[in-house]
Structures are given as structure tokens and as C-alpha cells.
Amino acid sequence: MSATHPDKYLVGLVQKLCQLPSESEWVEFKQNKADPQEIGEYISALSNAAALNNEVQAYVIWGVENETHEIVGTRFCPANAKKGNEPLESWLLRLLQPKIQFRFYTVKIDGLQVVILKIDRANRNPVSFSGKEYIRIGEVKKPLIAAPDRERALWRIFDQRSFEDLVVVEHLTVEEVLSKLDYPKYFDLLELPLPVNHDRIIEALSNDRLIQVCPAGGWNITNLGAILLAKRLTDFRSLSRKVVRVIQYRGTGRTETVKEHQPSVKGYAASFEDLVSYINGLLPSTEIIGQALRRTVPTYPELAIRELVANALIHQDFFATGAGTMVEIFEDRIEITNPGKPLVSTERFLDTSPNSRNEVLASLMRRFQICEERGSGIDKVILEVESCKLPAPLFESSGEFTRTVLFAHKGLKEMGKLDRIRACYFHACLFYVARRRMTNATLRERFGIANQNAAIASRLIKEAREDGKIVLEDPYAGPRNRTYLPFWASSKVEDSAGIV
Numbered sequence: 001m002s003a004t005h006p007d008k009y010l011v012g013l014v015q016k017l018c019q020l021p022s023e024s025e026w027v028e029f030k031q032n033k034a035d036p037q038e039i040g041e042y043i044s045a046l047s048n049a050a051a052l053n054n055e056v057q058a059y060v061i062w063g064v065e066n067e068t069h070e071i072v073g074t075r076f077c078p079a080n081a082k083k084g085n086e087p088l089e090s091w092l093l094r095l096l097q098p099k100i101q102f103r104f105y106t107v108k109i110d111g112l113q114v115v116i117l118k119i120d121r122a123n124r125n126p127v128s129f130s131g132k133e134y135i136r137i138g139e140v141k142k143p144l145i146a147a148p149d150r151e152r153a154l155w156r157i158f159d160q161r162s163f164e165d166l167v168v169v170e171h172l173t174v175e176e177v178l179s180k181l182d183y184p185k186y187f188d189l190l191e192l193p194l195p196v197n198h199d200r201i202i203e204a205l206s207n208d209r210l211i212q213v214c215p216a217g218g219w220n221i222t223n224l225g226a227i228l229l230a231k232r233l234t235d236f237r238s239l240s241r242k243v244v245r246v247i248q249y250r251g252t253g254r255t256e257t258v259k260e261h262q263p264s265v266k267g268y269a270a271s272f273e274d275l276v277s278y279i280n281g282l283l284p285s286t287e288i289i290g291q292a293l294r295r296t297v298p299t300y301p302e303l304a305i306r307e308l309v310a311n312a313l314i315h316q317d318f319f320a321t322g323a324g325t326m327v328e329i330f331e332d333r334i335e336i337t338n339p340g341k342p343l344v345s346t347e348r349f350l351d352t353s354p355n356s357r358n359e360v361l362a363s364l365m366r367r368f369q370i371c372e373e374r375g376s377g378i379d380k381v382i383l384e385v386e387s388c389k390l391p392a393p394l395f396e397s398s399g400e401f402t403r404t405v406l407f408a409h410k411g412l413k414e415m416g417k418l419d420r421i422r423a424c425y426f427h428a429c430l431f432y433v434a435r436r437r438m439t440n441a442t443l444r445e446r447f448g449i450a451n452q453n454a455a456i457a458s459r460l461i462k463e464a465r466e467d468g469k470i471v472l473e474d475p476y477a478g479p480r481n482r483t484y485l486p487f488w489a490s491s492k493v494e495d496s497a498g499i500v
Contacts, residue, residue, distance in 0.1 A: 005105060007107050007108075009171060010105055010107040010114075010116060011107060011109055012216075013059075013116065013171075013216065014061060014064070014071070014107070014109060014114055014116065015109075016216055017059060017061060018064060018069040018070075018071065019069075020069070022139075024053075025046075025049040025052070025053055025136040025137065025138065026046055026049045026050040026053050026055045026057075026058040026059070026136065027046075027058065027059045027060075027061070028042055028046060028059070028060045028061070028136075029060075029061050029064040029065070029066045029069065030060065030061065030062045030063075030064070030066070030074075030076075031062065031063065031064070031065060031066075031072060031074055032062070032074055032075050032076055034062065034076040034078075034081065036081070036083040036088055036091060036092070037130075039060070039088075039092065039117070040092050040095055040096070040129040040130060041129055041132075041134050041141060042060055042117075042134075042141065043060075043092065043096065043100075043102055043117075043119050043127065043129060044096070044126075044127045044128055044129040044132070044133060044134040045134035045135050045136045045141045045142075046058035046059070046060065046119055046136055047100055047119050047120065047121055047122045047127040048122050048126050048127055048133065048134065048135050048136075048144060048154060049135055049136035050119070050121035050122070051121045051122040051123070051154060051157055051158070051161075052135070052150060052153060052154055052157065054157075055121060056120075056121060056166075056167040056170060056220065057118055057119060057120060057121060057170075058118075058119040058121065059116060059117065059118055059119065060116075060117040060119070061114065061115070061116055061117075062074040062076045062114065062115040062116075062117075063076075063109075063112060063113060063114035063115060064114065071109050071110065071112055071114060072112065073112030073113050073114065074113055074114065074115055075113075076115050077106070077115075078104040078106070078115060078117075079104075079106075089104065092129075095129055095130045096127060096128070096129055097127070097128050097129075097131075098123075098124075098125060098127065098321070099321060100119070100120045100122065100123075100127055101119075101120040101237070101238060102117060102118065102119045102120065103117070103118045104116070104117055104118075105118065120238075122154070122158075123158070123161070123163075123166065123319060124158055124319050125158065126144055126151070126154055133145070135147050135150050135151075135154075137150065162358070162359070162360060163223050163318040163319060163357075163358060163361075164209065164222060164223055164224035164227075164358060164360040164361050165209065165222055165223070165224070165360070166222065166223045167212070167220040167221070167222055167223075168221055168222065168223050168225075168226045168236045168238060168239060169220065169221045169226070169236060170214050170216070170218075170220040170221075171214050171216050171217065171218050171219075171220070172214070172218050172219050172220070172221065173218055173219075174198055174202055174218075174219065176218075177202065177205070177211055177219050177221060178198065178201065179231075180221060180226075180230065180231060180232075180235060181205070181210070181211075181221065181225055181226075181229045181230065181231065181267075182229045182230070182231050182266065182267065182270040183201055183205065183229065185229060185269065185270045186204070186205065186208075186210070186229055186269075187204075189269060189367075189368040189369070189370075190367060190368065202219070205225065206219075208224075208364060209222060209224055209225075209360060210222060210224055210225030210228070210229065211225050221236075223238075223239065223318065224360060224361060224364070226239055226267060227239060227242060227267055227268060227318070227361070228267045228268055228269040228270070228361070228364065228365075229267045229269060229270050230265075230266060230267040230270070231266060231267075231270070232265050232266070233265050233266065233267060234265050241321075241322055241323065241324050242316075242318065242324040242325075243262050243264075243265050243324060244262065244263070244264075244268075244275060244313070244324065244325045244326070244327065245260065245261075245262055245324065245325075245326045245327070246259075246260070246261055246262070246263055246275075246278065246279060246282070246326075246327045246329070247259070247260045247261075247326065247327070247328045247329070248260075248282050248328075248329040249328065249329065249330050249331075250331070251330070251331050252330050252331050252332050252333075253330075254328075259282070261278075263275055263278040263279075264278075268313050268365075269364075269365065269368050269370060272309075272310070272313075272368075272370050275309065276302075276305060276306050276309055279305060279309065279327055279329075279334075280298065280302055280305060282329050283298060283299055283300055283305075283329065283334065284299045284331075284408075285297060285298045285299060299408050299409070300334060300388075300390070300406050300408070301384035301385065301387070301388055301390075303380060303381075303384050304380070304381045304384040304385060304393075304406060305334070305406075307371075307377040307378070307380050307381050308336050308377075308381060308393075308404050308406070309325075309327065309336060310365065310370055310371040310377065311371070311377055311378070311404075312325045312336050312337070312338040312402075312404070313325055313338070313365075314356060314358060314361060314362050314365055314371055315338065315340070315342065315343075315356055315357065315358070315362075315402070316338035316339050316340050316358075316402075317338075317339050317340025317341070317357065318358065320339035320340055320400070323339035323400075323401075324338075324339065325337070325338045325339075326338075331408075332407065332408045333405050333406060333407045333408060334405070334406045335403055335404070335405050336403065336404045336405075336406075337401050337402070337403040337404075338401065338402055338403075339400065339401055340357070340400075340401065340402060341397055341398065341399050341400070341401075341402065342397050342402045343356070343357060346395035346396065346397050346402075347395075347425075347488075348488065349378045349395055350378050350379060350382060350426065350429045350430065350433060351429060351432070351433050351486075351488075379430065379433060381393060382426050382427075382429070382430050383430060385406070386427065386430070386446050388409075389409065389446075389447070389448050390406070390407060390408070390409055390410075391407040391409075391410050391415055391419050391422075391423060392419070392422040392423035392425075392426045392427075393405060393406050393407070393426075394407075394422065407419075412447050412448075412449070412456075417463060420460055420463060420464075421463055421464045421467050421469055422469075423446070423447070424438075424443065424460050424461065424463070424464035424469065424470060425464055425469035425470060425486060427442070427443060427446050428464075428469075428470045428484050428485060428486045429486045432485055432486055432489050437473060437483035437484065437485070438470070438483065438484045438485075439482065439483055439484070440454055440457045440458060440461065440482070441454075443457045443460060443461065444456075444457045447460070461484060465484075468487055469486070469487055470484045470485060470486055470487060471484065471485050471486075471487055471489075471490070472484060473485050473490070
């Protein structure tokens with residue numbers, strides 16, 4: 001888990017840590033002692049203590065005398081260290097849970113070797129080593145279970161700390177910040193003039209929490225700043241797997257890939273329009289010839305693609321490691337998947353009030369006019385799908401992902417029973433949130449059923465009612481006046497069996 005830092009940065013870091021008045025809860029000084037088990041326990045204890053002390057990282061420094069903080073050098077060489085026959089770093093990583101980032105660095109200071117172990121703070125859960133969680137209290141390392149007050153405080157911090165505010169890279173100069181972030185795009189998306197003064201640019205980025213002052217001097221880039229405006233997400237180690245993947249397959253299965261590409265490695269806001277255009281460019285379309293003109297009609301509504309991609313980016317679980325948003329294009333459908341279980345039931349996507357695990361990111365994306373924070377995105381998707389007479393989208397979830405499937409055109413006769421019930425249900429939902437009511441007539445229009453075939457719509461309504469997805473609003477209404485609600489709309493409706 002190695003990474004690089006210039007020697008100047010490492011020397012400055014050690015000198016700053018040595019200026020601490022005493023050994024803090026998130027810094028440990030050592031000379032030569034480097035027992036692998038103890039190192040693992042310190043990673044757990046210091047990572048948890050860093051979170052408790054609102055620090056971005058924790059450190060173990062070899063080559064510094066504990067009492068005086070004098071640099072004395074060390075014989076410890078992490079690159080050659082092993083536990084049994086296993087390299088030290090891989091052994092430590094294997095026993096850590098969750099797999100946080102830690103890195104060893106070696107630097108010479110006045111001719112003396114110093115080793116720095118830089119440890120990321122705990123985020124959503126306490127970090128454990130070999131099945132046990134540790135904490136640092138003063139200069140004492142102890143099991144977290146033996147400090148219940150610290151454990152409670154730590155969980156409160158996890159509940160309050162958002163992904164967006166965590167630091168992804170620290171201690172940068174103004175020039176380094178501006179070299180890593182597409183700041184002109186930020187002002188362009190907000191429809192603001194680009195300041196000519198770097199100080200004004202930095203002030204604006206700081207006000208929107210894209211960067212923050214670094215206690216060690218200079219600036220830190222937050223996850224929010226990198227995920228939205230990075231010139232290259234791959235420059236940020238912990239975010240490199242969050243680059244959107246687009247895969248096109250031949251046929252309806254995943255056995256033959258036509259194209260797999262990351263259309264952009266830029267941050268989401270900096271590349272959103274290009275991403276949507278790239279996806280739409282891969283989707284099939286139909287050419288319609290009129291009396292005088294030809295026009296190309298996309299298989300899927302472009303607005304629906306835009307809304308679903310934006311939703312997947314915004315509502316993903318960024319703490320899910322090794323996973324990012326993926327768009328898969330098949331002959332008969334398009335699937336958009338993001339890591340993380342949704343915060344609401346998939347059946348309630350259309351009517352539930354806005355609720356995101358990434359509120360700050362969602363708010364800024366709304367200001368960039370990329371998404372609808374008020375929660376109308378899925379409404380638009382269903383409306384567009386119905387206007388194009390497409391099958392209703394399918395929303396799926398598990399403990400690890402959320403997936404939306406848009407299907408290419410199918411005639412009513414080609415749809416399976418579940419397709420028909422889902423379409424009927426979302427049609428009722430769409431009308432309900434618009435303070436209207438679904439009827440036999442509105443359903444006929446949704447499916448393109450001729451008026452003289454009202455019995456077909458009646459059979460569709462019966463299927464959805466029998467499946468429990470819709471209910472009759474007034475069981476005493478006459479056949480021509482019957483209206484229908486989604487099942488969740490009224491628990492008091494007495495649905496009379498057999499009435500359609």
C-alpha cells in the first residue's frame with residue numbers, strides 16, 4: 001500500500017509532529033521497536049482516535065525519541081519486514097477490518113533514517129485488527145470495549161461525519177489545488193464569471209466545502225471537491241474506482257462485450273454532459289420517414305437517461321469499496337447500477353420525499369442544474385417512459401447495490417405479467433402524486449389501447465389489484481366512475497373483491 005510524497009513534505013510533516021507538546025492520541029513515536037502485532041493494534045487504535053479527535057490521519061513515527069521528540073533515527077525497514085513468510089503490509093491489511101488505507105514512508109532527516117506510518121481515520125465503523133477494536137486514551141492503547149464512553153462518542157461521530165467532508169488529499173499549495181480541480185467548470189456551471197484573482201477562486205471553492213484549510217499549512221481537497229471537479233479522478237487513490245464504467249454488450253447477455261470504456265476520468269460535475277452524450281451515442285435509435293423529412297427517434301428518452309444517471313451518481317454509497325457506478329447497454333435494455341442499498345423501498349421511489357445519503361453533493365449538483373433535489377427525477381422518468389409507450393422501468397436493490405433497468409419497446413402482447421403489473425402500478429403512482437386518479441381510460445391511453453377494447457384495460461387492472469399493487473378508491477362507484485390508487489395511498493380503502 002505504498003504511495004509517494006516528496007521528501008520535503010515528509011520532512012516538514014515529521015518536524016511539525018515533533019513540535020507537539022506531548023504524544024497525542026493520534027500520534028505515536030518509536031525508535032526501533034516494530035512488533036507486527038503491536039503495529040496492527042496501533043493502526044486500529046490511532047485510526048479510531050483520529051476520528052474521535054477530528055483528525056484526517058494518524059501517524060506512527062519511528063526514529064523519534066518518545067520523551068524529547070528528538071530525531072534519533074531508526075533501524076526499522078518496513079519494506080523488508082515480514083510476519084512469518086508474509087510481507088508486513090499485506091499481513092496487516094489482511095487482519096484489518098474495514099480495509100482502511102495506511103502507508104509507510106522512509107525519509108532521511110539530517111542523515112538519520114525516519115519511518116512514517118500514515119493511517120487514514122476511521123469513517124463509518126471502528127477499525128479492528130485481528131477481530132479486536134482498539135482506542136488510544138492519552139498515551140495508553142487499550143481495547144475499545146474497555147472505554148464505553150469513547151465508543152459511544154465514536155459512533156456519534158460516525159453518524160454525523162459525511163463522505164463529502166472527508167479529506168482526500170492534504171497539504172497542497174494554491175497552485176497544486178488549481179492544478180487538480182477543474183475550477184473554470186465550477187464557475188461555468190454556476191453561471192458566474194471566472195475570477196481573475198486566485199484568492200477569490202480559492203475562497204469560492206472553500207465556501208462550497210470543495211477544499212478546506214489544512215492545519216499543517218496550505219489546503220486540503222475534500223471528497224466533495226474531487227468527486228465533482230477532479231481533472232483526473234485516478235489521481236485520487238481512494239476515488240479512482242468511482243469513475244463511471246460504460247459497457248456495451250452484443251445481444252441480451254453479458255457473454256460478449258462490444259465496448260467497455262470509461263468515457264471520462266474527470267469528476268462527475270465536470271464530465272456529466274459528456275457522459276450522458278456518450279451513453280446516448282451508444283444507444284440504438286429508429287429512423288422515421290415522414291412525408292418530406294426523416295427524423296431519428298432514440299429508443300430510450302434522453303431525459304430519462306439523464307435523470308437516472310444523475311440519480312445513480314448522487315445516491316451511491318461512496319463508502320462501498322471497490323465499486324462505482326456502471327452503465328450496461330444490451331440489445332433490449334439498459335441497466336444503471338450504483339453501489340449501496342437505497343434509503344427507501346424501490347416501490348416508493350416515485351412518491352417519497354427527497355432523501356440522500358450525500359446531501360451536500362446533491363445540493364451542489366442541483367445548483368449545477370444537473371439534478372432535481374426536490375425528488376421529481378423519477379416522476380420525469382416514468383412520464384417519459386409512458387409517453388414513449390415503453391415498458392415500465394424496473395428498480396432492483398440488494399444489500400450491496402441499486403439497479404434501474406430501462407427496457408426497449410415491447411408491444412402489450414409481448415409483455416409478461418410482471419411487466420404489465422409494474423406498468424399499471426407506476427401509472428397509478430404517477431397520477432396519484434399529480435393529485436389525479438388512474439382510470440380505465442388513462443390506462444388505455446398509457447398502453448395505446450383502443451377505446452373499444454376497454455375490457456383489455458380492465459383485465460390489466462384486475463391483475464394489478466390481485467397482486468396487491470393498486471386498490472379501488474371507492475368500491476361503491478359505478479363502473480364508469482371507478483378510480484384506482486397505489487396500494488400505499490390509502491390504508492382505509494375497502495377494496496371489494498371481484499369489482500373492476
